[in-house]
Amino acid sequence: xxxxxxxxxxxxxxxxxxxxxxxxxxxxxxxxxxxxxxxxxxxxxxxxxxxxxxxxxxxxxxxxxxxxxxxxxxxxxxxxxxxxxxxxxxxxxxxxxxxxxxxxxxxxxxxxxxxxxxxxxxxxxxxxxxxxxxxxxxxxxxxxxxxxxxxxxxxxxxxxxxxxxxxxxxxxxxxxxxxxxxxxxxxxxxxxxxxx
Amino acid sequence: xxxxxxxxxxxxxxxxxxxxxxxxxxxxxxxxxxxxxxxxxxxxxxxxxxxxxxxxxxxxxxxxxxxxxxxxxxxxxxxxxxxxxxxxxxxxxxxxxxxxxxxxxxxxxxxxxxxxxxxxxxxxxxxxxxxxxxxxxxxxxxxxxxxxxxxxxxxxxxxxxxxxxxxxxxxxxxxxxxxxxxxxxxxxxxxxxxxx
DNA sequence: TTTGTATTTTGACAGTGTCAAGTTCACGTG
DNA sequence: CACGTGAACTTGACACTGTCAAAATACAAA
Numbered sequence: 001x002x003x004x005x006x007x008x009x010x011x012x013x014x015x016x017x018x019x020x021x022x023x024x025x026x027x028x029x030x031x032x033x034x035x036x037x038x039x040x041x042x043x044x045x046x047x048x049x050x051x052x053x054x055x056x057x058x059x060x061x062x063x064x065x066x067x068x069x070x071x072x073x074x075x076x077x078x079x080x081x082x083x084x085x086x087x088x089x090x091x092x093x094x095x096x097x098x099x100x101x102x103x104x105x106x107x108x109x110x111x112x113x114x115x116x117x118x119x120x121x122x123x124x125x126x127x128x129x130x131x132x133x134x135x136x137x138x139x140x141x142x143x144x145x146x147x148x149x150x151x152x153x154x155x156x157x158x159x160x161x162x163x164x165x166x167x168x169x170x171x172x173x174x175x176x177x178x179x180x181x182x183x184x185x186x187x188x189x190x191x192x193x194x195x196x
Numbered sequence: 197x198x199x200x201x202x203x204x205x206x207x208x209x210x211x212x213x214x215x216x217x218x219x220x221x222x223x224x225x226x227x228x229x230x231x232x233x234x235x236x237x238x239x240x241x242x243x244x245x246x247x248x249x250x251x252x253x254x255x256x257x258x259x260x261x262x263x264x265x266x267x268x269x270x271x272x273x274x275x276x277x278x279x280x281x282x283x284x285x286x287x288x289x290x291x292x293x294x295x296x297x298x299x300x301x302x303x304x305x306x307x308x309x310x311x312x313x314x315x316x317x318x319x320x321x322x323x324x325x326x327x328x329x330x331x332x333x334x335x336x337x338x339x340x341x342x343x344x345x346x347x348x349x350x351x352x353x354x355x356x357x358x359x360x361x362x363x364x365x366x367x368x369x370x371x372x373x374x375x376x377x378x379x380x381x382x383x384x385x386x387x388x389x390x391x392x
Numbered sequence: 393t394t395t396g397t398a399t400t401t402t403g404a405c406a407g408t409g410t411c412a413a414g415t416t417c418a419c420g421t422g
Numbered sequence: 423c424a425c426g427t428g429a430a431c432t433t434g435a436c437a438c439t440g441t442c443a444a445a446a447t448a449c450a451a452a
Contacts (some may be wrong), residue, residue, distance in 0.1 A: 007375060012430080028312060033408060044432045046410080051430090055409060066267065111364055113304060114225060149374045153361070154381040158350070161357025165349070168307055172323060178345045185350040187383055229439060240401045242441080247399090251440060365399085394452080401446065408439065415432065422425080 013051050015041050017061045024105045026061065028113075034058065059109065060120045066106035067126040073099045074133050085140035085191035091139045093159045097182060100163035102139055107163070131156075140188040151189060159187065209247050211237050213257045218259065220301045225310075230254065234365045249325040255305065256340055262302035262320040269295045270329050281336035281387035288333045289355045293378060296359035303359070327352075347385060354381065 019040040022031050034055050035045045052058040075094025083088040100107045109115070110127075117123065135152055144150035159182070168178050215236040218265070230251050248254040255373045273291025277283040296303045297372050305311070306323075313319065332351055340346035362375050 007228060034406095035408070045408095046433080047431055049410065070255055086211060092301050108309060111365055113363065117367060124368060125369070128372070131372070144380075146380050147376055150376065150380055151357070152378060154354070156354075157357035157361055157381065159357065160360055161353035161355065162358065163209065164282055164307060165353055166354055167309065172311055172320060176324070176327070178349055179348060180343055180346065184340075184342050184352065213441095217411080230441095231439070243400055245441065396451085399446105399451090400446075402444085403442105404444105405442085406440095409436100409437095411434105412435085413433085415430105417430075418428095420425105420427090422423100 012043065012047060013042065013061070016048050016051060020058055020062045021065060024109065025134065026032075028032070028105055049146050056118070057120075059115045060118065060123050062106070063110045063115060064120070064123045066103065066110045066128050067123070067130055068109065069103065069106070070096075070099045071133060072131070073128065078137065085137075088140060089137050089155065089189075090186065091157070092133065093182055095158050096159045097163050098165075100167065104167060107167075111160075118131050122196065126150065127138065139192075141191050154187065158187075204225070205249045207248070208237065208239065208243060212244050212247060212254065213261050215257050216254055216258045217261060217302070220305070221230070221299065225305065252312050253316075254316070255311045256314065257301070259306045259311060260319045260322050262299065263319070263326055265299065266292075267326050267329060269327070270319045274329075274333065281333075284336060285333050285351065285385075288329065289351075289382070290376055292355045293362075295358050296363065300363065303363075307356075309349065331364055336387075337387050342367065350383065354383075370380065 016037055019037045023036055023040065031143045037058070038045050038048050041047075048058055049055070052061055074092050074095035077091040077093070077098070078088050079091075081091025083093075132163060135188055138151045138155060141151055142152075162182055162185065169177060171178060212233055213234045216228060219232055219236065231242045233254070234241050234244050237243075244254055245251070249294055264283055270291035271290050272288040273289070273294070274284050275287075277287030277290075334347045334351060337347055340350075358378055358381065365373060365375060
């Protein structure tokens with residue numbers, strides 16, 4: 001249980017994840033290598049593989065960390081919004097879009113199939129946390145008469161697709177730039193309790 | 197202009213793209229390498245790089261081909277649907293989802309930022325073609341009073357997000373599997389001409 | 393045939409992930 | 423205090439990757 005610097009470096013795991021995120025945001029997914037991360041932290045080239053059981057493990061660790069800031073931004077979006085359901089939902093979505101904008105590589109990574117999701121309980125836990133935020137916010141509204149979860153699926157699909165579309169549109173850099181304020185395409189749902 | 201087998205192999209470019217797609221759908225993005233594609237076609241390891249100006253070029257070629265079958269499936273979705281606007285839009289979306297389901301790696305590739313979009317005119321052209329299909333189908337409906345393109349953006353966001361969400365949900369394999377028929381979350385829009 | 397040009401091959405290089413074997417350190421037990 | 427014992431890390435090697443320059447090949451035109 002002692003938490004003093006144990007060996008040459010110390011607690012490598014979090015340092016490697018942090019360095020990995022830095023490399024990812026600087027050089028993108030293609031520039032992320034175990035050896036570069038190792039060099040950035042100042043350890044030998046094979047050290048990361050030992051801690052994460054291969055590159056996939058490092059990606060899992062980075063993705064879990066990415067989900068954490070994802071959840072954090074969505075929470076901040078809600079916290080800074082008015083308490084009525086519509087504003088809460090809009091705030092959540094703004095946090096979602098902020099994450100997609102400011103952490104493009106992480107956003108792509110956490111929704112990527114490049115990672116083989118081993119029984120990494122941490123990642124699954126924090127990803128369900130993100131989904132829970134959405135479910136909780138949608139619970140402020142009347143459920144769709146057609147399907148109990150239709151609201152969640154619709155909102156998540158909308159915001160996720162919109163975030164990806166914006167990225168893609170910017171990437172293609174066509175003259176047809178159709179990005180618009182997100183609340184313009186948010187559907188109307190009836191809140192459970194009147195806003196006051 | 198002569199199209200006889202010119203050299204050792206012949207028209208390598210399309211063969212390499214086809215092999216690349218095969219490798220991609222079998223081994224995923226991680227297993228796709230220039231050398232493997234070259235071996236599959238039966239040429240030397242450096243031949244692909246010459247035709248595509250590096251790996252990124254091959255990815256551009258594969259992505260363009262992916263967009264073509266993407267457009268094809270959406271077109272088929274419309275063709276096999278009733279002529280009224282709602283059925284046409286639903287058919288288009290079913291083609292969209294079919295592509296995402298049956299060509300997962302391609303779907304991920306064409307919406308990925310891993311590709312540096314050089315002035316590859318072919319890719320941009322065919323990607324705009326896909327967007328046009330959506331615009332044309334949405335043109336069967338009254339435009340949103342708030343913004344001229346709100347319908348397109350909303351529909352594309354919805355269907356794209358839904359496709360990704362399904363993939364992600366399946367990947368995470370949580371007990372919370374919320375996939376449902378897509379038409380349940382399609383918003384109501386008023387068609388321009390009465391269906392008949 | 394000769395020339396010319398596009399196509400393909402060959403060989404080399406640095407960088408990658410992974411594995412096996414070694415080294416170094418902290419720590420608990422005698 | 424000496425001593426192992428095990429975890430953290432290093433070292434060295436291997437196969438594989440993308441890229442490049444130079445050579446060899448094949449076809450078209452003259």
